[in-house]
Amino acid sequence: MMAGRGTSRTRLSRNAVLGAAVALADEQGVGGLSMRTLAEDLGVVPMALYKHVSSKEDLLDGMVDMIVAEIDPPLEGQAWKTTVRSRILSARTVLQRHRWARQVLETRTTRTPAVLAYTDSFIGMFLDRGFSVDLTHHVMHALGSRMWGFTQELFDAPGPAAGPSVAEDARVDTASGSAQPDAAQLAELARRFPNVLRIAMASAHDDGVVGRGCDDQYEFEFALDLLLDGIEGLHARGWTSART
Known part of the structure; x- marks a missing residue:
């Protein structure tokens, strides 16, 4: 069991529970977040959380509220x-x-x-x-x-229509600007999806087009x-x- 952030049930509040949930999601991702793992992290029993959040959905809603509060307010006196x-x-x-x-x-x-x-x-x-x-x-x-x-x-992940032999084995990393497919895979991409390939491979854009690549x-x-x-x-x- 991981060391809990909380030391006593009496110190729990809705804000404390939500803050711990946000921190846990930051560390481990939201996929592993549950009332049980959150309770373990806080050093309490899961039922103690339900005094402050009614359900997992209420917890997630509250976590969204916490991050919305971090967004800067509108600038004053600006266009x-x-x-x-x-x-x-x-x-x-x-x-x-x-x-x-x-x-x-x-x-x-x-x-x-x-x-x-x-x-x-x-x-x-x-x-x-x-x-x-x-x-x-x-x-x-x-x-x-x-x-x-x-x-x-635009290029979050290869589309399913490309099929595993092309979409999975011939990936183009547009975020870093590095291309990984070999010559045969590039040829297959060029044959089946020539326009997609032209854009996806354009990692070194001219300064007059986009400027810094993808x-x-x-x-x-x-x-x-x-x-x-x-x-x-x-x-x-x-x-x-x-x-x-």
Whole structure:
């Protein structure tokens, strides 16, 4: 049994339980987190936790609330684009600190008050700076999960359609920029998926194209700035979704 972070049941509180759960997930991943392992870590019996969290789902919701609280508040006195960009990159920093959080966020069906407060504040960054409700609605759809600091990467993993002989044995590591398939595998990739291969192998982009290769942080900011520039243009033109 691991040494517990807690020493007495009387010291338990909801915040203490959630903080311990976040720390445990940071260390071991969320997959191994259970009420039993958390109780062991705190040095209490599992039933003691249920005085503070009603279920595993309540625990996960509370953990999300804990990390949302780490996201920086909106900047004061700044242009909307600077404020939104800074907030999104702060959320990304938080998710990089808590690698398990993206998986949990994607599975939440309950919007807790903390999550709703963050969403409300995020929408306010647009409305308070003169955006129409109509444009803000569509902006939120366009930004999607970026408001939480993540988006699905283009080359997260090989698709199943490629088949095990190509997708598993001829991987291209776009994050580090190193290619591992041999000549025969490259030839097969080129025959079956020529356009995918061209992009996946473009790890040394020209400075005028992307600049630093397939670095996750760079690609995230590139797409974010592309969106914000487009949104800025729509706002300046008084764009509306009304059909004419």
